[in-house]
Amino acid sequence: MAKAPTIRKCLFPAAGYGTRFLPATKAMPKEMLPIVNKPLIQYGVEEAMEAGMTQIGFITGRGKRAIADHFDTSFELEHQIFGTSKESHLDDIRQVMDSCDFVFMRQREMLGLGHAILTGEPMIGAETFAVILADDLCAAPTDSDEKRALAQLAELYERYQCSVIAIEEVPKEDTASYGIISGDEIAPGIYQVNDMVEKPKPEDAPTNMAIIGRYILTPEIFGYLKQTAPGANGEVQITDALKQLAQNRQVLAVKFKGQRFDCGSIEGFVEATNYYYENHYSD
Numbered sequence: 001m002a003k004a005p006t007i008r009k010c011l012f013p014a015a016g017y018g019t020r021f022l023p024a025t026k027a028m029p030k031e032m033l034p035i036v037n038k039p040l041i042q043y044g045v046e047e048a049m050e051a052g053m054t055q056i057g058f059i060t061g062r063g064k065r066a067i068a069d070h071f072d073t074s075f076e077l078e079h080q081i082f083g084t085s086k087e088s089h090l091d092d093i094r095q096v097m098d099s100c101d102f103v104f105m106r107q108r109e110m111l112g113l114g115h116a117i118l119t120g121e122p123m124i125g126a127e128t129f130a131v132i133l134a135d136d137l138c139a140a141p142t143d144s145d146e147k148r149a150l151a152q153l154a155e156l157y158e159r160y161q162c163s164v165i166a167i168e169e170v171p172k173e174d175t176a177s178y179g180i181i182s183g184d185e186i187a188p189g190i191y192q193v194n195d196m197v198e199k200p201k202p203e204d205a206p207t208n209m210a211i212i213g214r215y216i217l218t219p220e221i222f223g224y225l226k227q228t229a230p231g232a233n234g235e236v237q238i239t240d241a242l243k244q245l246a247q248n249r250q251v252l253a254v255k256f257k258g259q260r261f262d263c264g265s266i267e268g269f270v271e272a273t274n275y276y277y278e279n280h281y282s283d
């Protein structure tokens, strides 16, 4: 088999309202909420960079300007702290800005995650690409040198040359918050997907293996998304399109290594804050 082309592009759907964080998200995007001193979206872009991707596409909506400003130069601020010890606080974001190109696309109506991804088609074209949901924050494993989740998925793509999604076992009573897969385990922790269902009640869930916010998608997903009728909550679900794709092509699901924090929920956000403060923060 010919070597798979390297994945260059990563989409960040970020058009949602973040209602679980109101009133904090009334005038500020959820993706800009900080875990200690870094916004969620920056953790996501750094994870994409670690996986070798530097063409970054944001799917945004109204009220999301702060994301664009974050990845741009702030002349007054930088002039103000130039030559002081505070300048080092900007090292990480400067490295991100120097390494990546950023494209902003607007999703004019909140028609679901699948629709948000479809909004990115003009930037992606006919390439395999990645998707990160920044409110799922993935930390690297602590017991090995392994990279974060997206790099693990990209490595599997190079090996199998098909769409790859990240999964995690969740308590059975939580299945209604996730897309749930079922499939055959073809290698330890790697499943060939044969079915998926969006937000099933625990009694209807085929397994407890939940899709989390990291995907590598081959471009044929766009054709499936265009044919996908609105499903659960009247939204175009990526899970429904992936299910169709899995019926015609190989789709893999992987139990990635490392920890995932659901920063779209208050509990997960607090847990992530404590974890990053204890393990990664130095003044």
Ligand code: UTP
Pocket (backbone or CB within 6 Å): 013, 014, 015, 016, 017, 018, 019, 020, 021, 030, 059, 107, 109, 110, 111, 112, 113, 115, 116, 133, 134, 135, 264
């Ligand atoms: P969520 O279901 O977490 O929705 O979307 P949300 O609006 O961000 O948060 P809550 O539930 O109101 O608190 C999952 C991801 O998909 C994006 C969101 O921005 C989030 O990253 N999304 C969802 C879109 O970009 N467009 C949509 O139409 C729906």
